[in-house]
Amino acid sequence: MLVLSAALPIMGHANTDYFKCQTEAGTVFSQFPCNKNATEQTVTHSTPRHQGPKEDYSKQLTELEKENKRNSINMQIRSTKHKVVMLKRERSAKTLAEEQRLERLMSDDERKSLKKEVRVNIKDIERRYTQRIKETEQKLARLEKSLAKFQ
Secondary structure, three states: OHHHHHHHHHHHOOOOEEEEEEEOOEEEEEOOOOOOOOEEEEOOOOOOOOOOOOOOOHHHHHHHHHHHHHHHHHHHHHHHHHHHHHHHHHHHHHHHHHHHHOOOOOOHHHHHHHHHHHHHHHHHHHHHHHHHHHHHHHHHHHHHHHHHHOO
16 A cells, blocks of 8 residues: 555656657657657646636626526426416316307207206316416416516
8 A cells, every 4th residue: 555655646747758759751759769860858847836816706606506596497487387378278178178068969958957067067177277277376476586586
């Protein structure tokens, strides 16, 4: 273990020498001498004297986080609005289907009993979908309120 830890600093600076050779194809750089005229070169390391500017990026990061949160909330709002539209469309389709049941050819007694059943079904449809739409619109209001916090 001690041998490995002692070898690590050496491994970090290994292979800093290279050879530069002039050939017919042009200048060639290699780890090994290319020909008799190869010149050995050394790569030198230096520590930079100048430090970069010390800026505080926390404000920019906070703004980016707020922007991401706003985008996320806007996507949820868009999705929720779409859900409200879809619920209203479903409610209309089901109500229409119930009303179309009355348009069939039938006797007056059948029509009278069917009319009561259709009214009950339409009320039930309205009640169920109105509740679901109301809940979704409340969720939408909460999302818009949370979005206002990030504006």
